[in-house]
Amino acid sequence: MPRISFFYGISIWMYWNEGVHARPHFHVRYAGQAASVDFAGDLIAGSLSPRALGLVVEWAALHQDELRANWELARRAESLQPVEPLA
Numbered sequence: 709m710p711r712i713s714f715f716y717g718i719s720i721w722m723y724w725n726e727g728v729h730a731r732p733h734f735h736v737r738y739a740g741q742a743a744s745v746d747f748a749g750d751l752i753a754g755s756l757s758p759r760a761l762g763l764v765v766e767w768a769a770l771h772q773d774e775l776r777a778n779w780e781l782a783r784r785a786e787s788l789q790p791v792e793p794l795a
Contacts, residue, residue: 709735712778715767715793718760722782732779736764747775767794 712734713720721735733746736756743754749765756764768775774791781788 710788712788713767713771713791713793715795716760716763718763720764720767720791722778722788725782725785732776734768734775736760747772747779763794770794 709721709723711719711721717738719737721737723735731746731752733744733752736743736745736754738756738760741754741756741760743756743761744752745761745764745768746752747768749761749768751761771791774789778788778791
């Protein structure tokens, strides 16, 4: 699972194969917590502290195009592109 971004101790990952019916999302790891978050910033599974989730939602809102492009690359088992961290 390639890491596509890292900021404030938050790692953002995207799997190569999530199954044909998976909705577009990414995975977050922070301080021993793990979660799946869709591109709109909605928590799908797992848990994150409110502060970490807020930062992830802000980051995702800024990078919708890059997230969608990486999702399509991942679906084709191609290399993903890094996404700028939250500054």
